[in-house]
Amino acid sequence: MTMLEIRKVSVRFGGLTAVDDVSLAVPEGTIMGIIGPNGAGKTTLFNVVAGILRPRTGSVLLGGEDITRLPAHRRARRGLARTFQRLEVFGTLSVRENLLVAAESRRRWDRSTQPAFVADELCAELGLGEVAESLVDTLPTGTQRLVELGRALALRPRLLLLDEASSGLTELETIQVGERLQRLAGQGLTVVLVEHDMPFVLSTCGRVAMLDHGVLVTEGTPDEVRNNPVVQEAYLGRNREAAA
Numbered sequence: 138m139t140m141l142e143i144r145k146v147s148v149r150f151g152g153l154t155a156v157d158d159v160s161l162a163v164p165e166g167t168i169m170g171i172i173g174p175n176g177a178g179k180t181t182l183f184n185v186v187a188g189i190l191r192p193r194t195g196s197v198l199l200g201g202e203d204i205t206r207l208p209a210h211r212r213a214r215r216g217l218a219r220t221f222q223r224l225e226v227f228g229t230l231s232v233r234e235n236l237l238v239a240a241e242s243r244r245r246w247d248r249s250t251q252p253a254f255v256a257d258e259l260c261a262e263l264g265l266g267e268v269a270e271s272l273v274d275t276l277p278t279g280t281q282r283l284v285e286l287g288r289a290l291a292l293r294p295r296l297l298l299l300d301e302a303s304s305g306l307t308e309l310e311t312i313q314v315g316e317r318l319q320r321l322a323g324q325g326l327t328v329v330l331v332e333h334d335m336p337f338v339l340s341t342c343g344r345v346a347m348l349d350h351g352v353l354v355t356e357g358t359p360d361e362v363r364n365n366p367v368v369q370e371a372y373l374g375r376n377r378e379a380a381a
């Protein structure tokens with residue numbers, strides 16, 4: 138089943154076409170990475186899916202339902218959760234309290250949610266048990282990222298959108314986040330992530346899409362994308378220039 142379908146989406150800012158007629162289908166249980174050089178349109182496309190931006194044309198379907206006109210906050214109850222490039226956590230609350238608050242918000246539309254149970258389960262699942270009672274502000278960035286991930290997961294989403302999930306993480310933490318995402322995808326969660334960290338994308342994602350100047354240049358398995366000459370030029374070519 139296709140969990141997320143982006144159909145012929147275009148976004149313009151004045152005279153600039155930031156996203157140009159992009160179509161993309163993400164099957165359930167897939168981790169899809171969106172890559173591309175600076176200004177390629179990744180964040181813009183992400184914001185269209187998250188409900189922050191209305192596309193000029195095209196539509197977004199979640200689990201087959203058209204959500205193009207739903208505001209961001211109404212998408213959560215349809216099963217969409219997101220994280221932010223800048224951490225969105227409550228620093229003066231404990232890890233467990235952060236997860237409780239998020240689970241409480243799910244209770245607003247799903248009365249069967251048991252926040253305490255959800256918080257404890259996520260602490261265990263994300264390896265946060267030992268710091269459950271610590272204030273989030275006192276924890277390293279990597280742990281705070283896991284808390285943010287936990288807050289998104291507390292909504293029990295079908296689709297998780299991650300904006301630069303590996304930003305600020307050590308190499309080991311990045312690997313651990315990648316493994317956790319793969320485990321969640323194995324349980325059926327669909328993930329779309331926007332990332333600059335190519336090794337993370339290539340090792341974590343089942344599918345990768347590359348944008349350049351708002352256009353979808355290619356979409357395929359990490360191997361297909363890694364071997365695509367356009368991708369190599371965009372990344373390796375520019376690195377070569379930078380190194381020269």
Ligand SMILES: Nc1ncnc2c1ncn2[C@@H]1O[C@H](COP(=O)(O)OP(=O)(O)OP(=O)(O)O)[C@@H](O)[C@H]1O
Binds near residue numbers: 153182
């Ligand atoms: N609110 C806005 N108003 C005007 N132009 C915008 C706006 N947001 C983005 N743009 C422009 O749209 C284009 C795509 O930007 P976007 O942020 O989506 O790219 P990106 O691939 O996420 O880049 P980066 O990797 O640098 O985050 C860029 O040329 C950007 O300057």
